[in-house]
Amino acid sequence: MGKLIISPSPHIHSKDSTRSLMLDVVIALLPAVLVSFVFYGWREILLMAVSIASCLLLEWSITRYLLKKPSTIGDLSAVVTGILLALNVPYTTPWWVLVIGAVVAMGIAKMTFGGLGQNIWNPALVGRVFLLVSFPTYMTTWSQPQGLFGADAVTGPTPLGAVQEGLMSGASVQDIMATQGYDYATLLYANIGGSAGELCALALLAGFVYLCCRRVIKPWITLSIFATVALTALIFWGINPDRFTGPVFNLLTGGLVLGACFMATDYVTSPMSVWGGVIFGVGIGLLTMMIRYFGSYPEGVSFAILIMNSFVPLLNMAFKQKKFGRK
Amino acid sequence: MSKHTFSIGGVHPHDNKISRDCPIRPLPLPPTVYLAMSQHIGAPAKPVVAVGDKVNVGQVVAEPGGFVSAFIHSSVSGTVKSIGPRKDLAGNPVTCVEIAVEGDEWDESIDRSEDLVTAIPSDNKAIIEKIRLGGVVGLGGATFPTHVKLMPPPGSKCERVIINGCECEPYLTSDFRTLLEKGEQVVVGAAILRQVMGNVPCTIAIEENKPEAIVHIREVIAKLGYEGIEVMSMKMRYPQGGEKQLIDAVMGRQVGSGALPISVGAVVQNVATALAVYDAVQKNKPIIDNSVTVTGGCLPEQANLLVRVGTPLQMILDAVGGVPESAAKIISGGPMMGKAVVNLEAATVKGTGALLLLTEAETRRGSASACIRCGKCADACPMGLEPFLLNRLCKAGDLEALEANAIQDCIECGCCLYSCPANIPLLDNIRLGKGAVLGAIRARAVAAKAAAEAAKQ
Amino acid sequence: MTSIIIWTIAIITVLGVVLALVLYLVAKKFKVEEDPRIDEVEKAMPGANCGGCGYAGCRAFAESAVKAPNLDSHFCPVGGNDTMARVAAILGYEVKAKAPQIAVVRCNGSCAVRPKTNEYDGYPSCKVKATLYSGDTGCSFGCLGCGDCVAACQFGALSMDPETGLPVVDEAKCTACGACVKACPKLLIELRPKGPRGMREAVLCVNKDKGPVAKKACASACIGCGICVKTCTHEAIILENNVAYIDPLKCKLCRECEAMCPTGSIHGVNFPKPLDKDAVKERIKIRQQKEKEAAHV
Numbered sequence A: 001m002g003k004l005i006i007s008p009s010p011h012i013h014s015k016d017s018t019r020s021l022m023l024d025v026v027i028a029l030l031p032a033v034l035v036s037f038v039f040y041g042w043r044e045i046l047l048m049a050v051s052i053a054s055c056l057l058l059e060w061s062i063t064r065y066l067l068k069k070p071s072t073i074g075d076l077s078a079v080v081t082g083i084l085l086a087l088n089v090p091y092t093t094p095w096w097v098l099v100i101g102a103v104v105a106m107g108i109a110k111m112t113f114g115g116l117g118q119n120i121w122n123p124a125l126v127g128r129v130f131l132l133v134s135f136p137t138y139m140t141t142w143s144q145p146q147g148l149f150g151a152d153a154v155t156g157p158t159p160l161g162a163v164q165e166g167l168m169s170g171a172s173v174q175d176i177m178a179t180q181g182y183d184y185a186t187l188l189y190a191n192i193g194g195s196a197g198e199l200c201a202l203a204l205l206a207g208f209v210y211l212c213c214r215r216v217i218k219p220w221i222t223l224s225i226f227a228t229v230a231l232t233a234l235i236f237w238g239i240n241p242d243r244f245t246g247p248v249f250n251l252l253t254g255g256l257v258l259g260a261c262f263m264a265t266d267y268v269t270s271p272m273s274v275w276g277g278v279i280f281g282v283g284i285g286l287l288t289m290m291i292r293y294f295g296s297y298p299e300g301v302s303f304a305i306l307i308m309n310s311f312v313p314l315l316n317m318a319f320k321q322k323k324f325g326r327k
Numbered sequence B: 001m002s003k004h005t006f007s008i009g010g011v012h013p014h015d016n017k018i019s020r021d022c023p024i025r026p027l028p029l030p031p032t033v034y035l036a037m038s039q040h041i042g043a044p045a046k047p048v049v050a051v052g053d054k055v056n057v058g059q060v061v062a063e064p065g066g067f068v069s070a071f072i073h074s075s076v077s078g079t080v081k082s083i084g085p086r087k088d089l090a091g092n093p094v095t096c097v098e099i100a101v102e103g104d105e106w107d108e109s110i111d112r113s114e115d116l117v118t119a120i121p122s123d124n125k126a127i128i129e130k131i132r133l134g135g136v137v138g139l140g141g142a143t144f145p146t147h148v149k150l151m152p153p154p155g156s157k158c159e160r161v162i163i164n165g166c167e168c169e170p171y172l173t174s175d176f177r178t179l180l181e182k183g184e185q186v187v188v189g190a191a192i193l194r195q196v197m198g199n200v201p202c203t204i205a206i207e208e209n210k211p212e213a214i215v216h217i218r219e220v221i222a223k224l225g226y227e228g229i230e231v232m233s234m235k236m237r238y239p240q241g242g243e244k245q246l247i248d249a250v251m252g253r254q255v256g257s258g259a260l261p262i263s264v265g266a267v268v269q270n271v272a273t274a275l276a277v278y279d280a281v282q283k284n285k286p287i288i289d290n291s292v293t294v295t296g297g298c299l300p301e302q303a304n305l306l307v308r309v310g311t312p313l314q315m316i317l318d319a320v321g322g323v324p325e326s327a328a329k330i331i332s333g334g335p336m337m338g339k340a341v342v343n344l345e346a347a348t349v350k351g352t353g354a355l356l357l358l359t360e361a362e363t364r365r366g367s368a369s370a371c372i373r374c375g376k377c378a379d380a381c382p383m384g385l386e387p388f389l390l391n392r393l394c395k396a397g398d399l400e401a402l403e404a405n406a407i408q409d410c411i412e413c414g415c416c417l418y419s420c421p422a423n424i425p426l427l428d429n430i431r432l433g434k435g436a437v438l439g440a441i442r443a444r445a446v447a448a449k450a451a452a453e454a455a456k457q
Numbered sequence C: 001m002t003s004i005i006i007w008t009i010a011i012i013t014v015l016g017v018v019l020a021l022v023l024y025l026v027a028k029k030f031k032v033e034e035d036p037r038i039d040e041v042e043k044a045m046p047g048a049n050c051g052g053c054g055y056a057g058c059r060a061f062a063e064s065a066v067k068a069p070n071l072d073s074h075f076c077p078v079g080g081n082d083t084m085a086r087v088a089a090i091l092g093y094e095v096k097a098k099a100p101q102i103a104v105v106r107c108n109g110s111c112a113v114r115p116k117t118n119e120y121d122g123y124p125s126c127k128v129k130a131t132l133y134s135g136d137t138g139c140s141f142g143c144l145g146c147g148d149c150v151a152a153c154q155f156g157a158l159s160m161d162p163e164t165g166l167p168v169v170d171e172a173k174c175t176a177c178g179a180c181v182k183a184c185p186k187l188l189i190e191l192r193p194k195g196p197r198g199m200r201e202a203v204l205c206v207n208k209d210k211g212p213v214a215k216k217a218c219a220s221a222c223i224g225c226g227i228c229v230k231t232c233t234h235e236a237i238i239l240e241n242n243v244a245y246i247d248p249l250k251c252k253l254c255r256e257c258e259a260m261c262p263t264g265s266i267h268g269v270n271f272p273k274p275l276d277k278d279a280v281k282e283r284i285k286i287r288q289q290k291e292k293e294a295a296h297v
Helices: A018-040 A042-066 A077-087 A095-113 A123-134 A136-140 A159-168 A173-180 A184-189 A201-213 A220-239 A247-252 A256-263 A274-294 A301-310 A312-318 B124-133 B174-181 B183-196 B211-224 B243-251 B271-282 B313-319 B376-380 B387-396 B399-404 B415-419 B426-456 C002-029 C036-044 C058-067 C080-091 C126-132 C148-152 C179-183 C211-217 C227-231 C256-260 C277-296
Strands: A004-006 A142-144 A154-156 B024-026 B032-036 B060-063 B078-087 B093-101 B160-165 B202-207 B229-234 B266-270 B289-295 B303-308 B327-332 B354-359 C101-105 C118-120 C158-161 C166-169 C189-193 C200-203 C237-240 C243-246 C266-269
Touching (some): A018 A042, A018 A077, A018 A256, A042 A095, A077 A095, A077 A123, A095 A123, A123 A136, A123 A256, A159 A173, A201 A256, A220 A274, A247 A256, A256 A274, A256 A301, A274 A301, A301 A312, B024 B174, B032 B078, B124 B183, B124 B271, B160 B174, B160 B183, B160 B243, B160 B271, B174 B183, B174 B211, B174 B271, B174 B289, B183 B229, B211 B229, B266 B271, B289 B313, B313 B327, B313 B354, B376 B387, B387 B399, B399 B426, B415 B426, C058 C080, C101 C166, C126 C148, C179 C189, C189 C200, C200 C243, C227 C256, C256 C266, C256 C277
Parallel strands (some): B024 B303, B160 B202, B202 B229
Antiparallel strands (some): A142 A154, B078 B093, B327 B354, C158 C166, C200 C266, C237 C243
């Protein structure tokens, strides 16, 4: 027996650590990564490796040389950002575009604010939106999945892009859906144009269920986004099915599942309380649908989440848990 | 699955009741005991013996130093060796009466037979006086003098007595063993308490991880034929045994900030306190011993020991084979709210319920990293506070904001620090801020009182 | 095109003039008349806003000083007598010079003489440590070593000596603002007069335990033996609660107590020569013998 340790209570600690939580998120993302590998092949894995490596390197060098603090890459948050960033771009994107995305995500969106826990906006999304605005060609030229062992790539628009283009040329929603050959089953499990993370809703949902079961995240934000998107789409679609796409189509396309399950639920940039989370989710859902129906971009989840990120401090202040024994 | 539990927050640490199958056995008499004069909340007791006096077991060695204070009795027979400051388990000097043990002579008034006395005296005032003379204090941890709790301020009315058998802290099993081995006495003690409070209903709350105790106490109540005493099976959740949480769980009422349990009609007493009440009222036996769980994964054997008050900790640990090499921290009490022991020469007090030995791996704190705003501390806080915010305000020293955010409601249960994935020492800072805010509130109350006095004149 | 430019310039100019007028009127209307001397006094202050004077900052000090009938209850420890002389000149008061002070840490229980008995694993703050425990050494009065005083000092005058584990006061930087005095939960730090040419003598221990207990915890603790009290010919040393205290106003810096202290808890600083203990002891012995003889006669 050496010197007895003394410390204030409590003397035990739960098994959760920042690292274990982030590791759980990585595990939850694995099905989606696996599916994208199967559909897009080695190139997707290469992109992911570039993305993760640049995120880690940036965080390490910024903490080491600029902030002169102990390195924080051990908490794995940079790995999560790297994976999310890679899942947010088409697999045809050149690798150096991803490096730029990582610089924006880590350098501007995260470390400028002081690192993990201090940032206002989700780093991966800031990176993605930056790329979307700066390199629209790479970011919107989607390829039909080529497959690990599959045939040649076929270039085509994303479902949401196709619908918007079609609507502008005067076609009705039903016509577009028929010409593009979309049906809900395909959308649900795979094989639509888009970034890797939009590929397979089922794989993403499996990760979401895993996170909820492990109590890493609470489901309220995600569920309220889904509910709001479905309800808004139902109302508009009910009013004019020729002009507006329906709820199921909107739920399954355009990275909504990825955004709702993994980006909107990021601890740092989402409200803490249940009701704050619900309002946050409703806001994201409404903004997404407004951008999709009336905006010039076919896709709105990223913008919606970033806009609502800005309201998180207000939501945290407005929605507090009821205190014990107080009115 | 029972559904009774409190409404906000809480955590679910592994219960680790590894000493649950060890019957309570008496520890041999120590050669010397050290009776601390402040082993209860309130004013320290005043010694009434002098150096060289011979004392018997159960003889008064100190009398209350104020209204909120308690008698202290000799736990052994022998000679008073010294009266003076001695370091307690936190290393702070406390006045102690040192008694060298000679034989085991008990005061004649104490009924040492094993017979269960079920006939309860009818005079409630006499019962409370006996409890007072028996030096009974709350043995759940706060050590608040019991007789004070049993005399509610005028205008308030008790509606239910709750006997706290939750033992929600991990590792601890002394209350569980007491329920199993002294169930009859505890139930009679509960019956005494409910009679004193005006024949109100009584609930014995036991968490569902102690099914044997729940079954046993139900049988005892049926056997003794008591009406108005029921056993409530509680969901396992920490800090269920916190007074406010337990009242919420049992009665569905929340005690307001700064208010006493009696304000919602509740009186809560611990299982060990109920036993002490039985001993004091039915057997004339003051608190001279208490059961102490000695446990820890690094110990070769676990134990529940009946220990005379004032026994040096080292002696208790020797009884289980000494402190193992791998033990890094010794805690008096449970792992969530207990105090780490600074020196093993310190002696037990009435409220000592456990000695827990943890290894470095079990107890070493991880290095603190940045807050990731996960909100786990706020989810875990059973008082509905926001520990992350309080922590920040404490560091800034903003007492007004701290009070506005109800830091004074903190019960120091440790859920926030337990659940923080970034290992931020939330409670360390909050405890400090709470002290400062409570000081400010008290100072304000004193000033207001003085102003009122001045206005009167 | 030209008309657009002309219009733009015109509108902006008009807007500018109107807004400037509004700002002027508002400033005029809400102007608070202040004693101009407050500004002057504030300018004369060091501007550290440390609160050492007991006011929230230099401006608060100035406001209070202007209203006060004299400067007896106002003293800026940071600026010292120079600053106070300037303030007095502005306000037309007289000021008495005060002896300059310095923070003295009254604990000399270094790691070497006061071994750690426990290892502290909580938040590294003396205040937090002191809320629950007496400390991680056997001494329940001494320095906790987490550096709350260092954090409180805004002049960078305090630093922890990693070797002794005790805070060190930088005499050149210490302004005697008293922030460290408030920060120390063990009340170890005292503001003492700096002394002639910085020379001063102090008992660097506040351990109130009885001799054997104190000695066991720390080899250089004051054990309350009273030798220093008997030695001192100036009645400068008080022994209370088992601990000696040297009154700086009575101390004549003869260093006899320092030489006689059996545990070495009395320390003198800034003396030109190191203390020759044996010589001093010899001197005391001869003097005491003489006194004895005188008493016999």
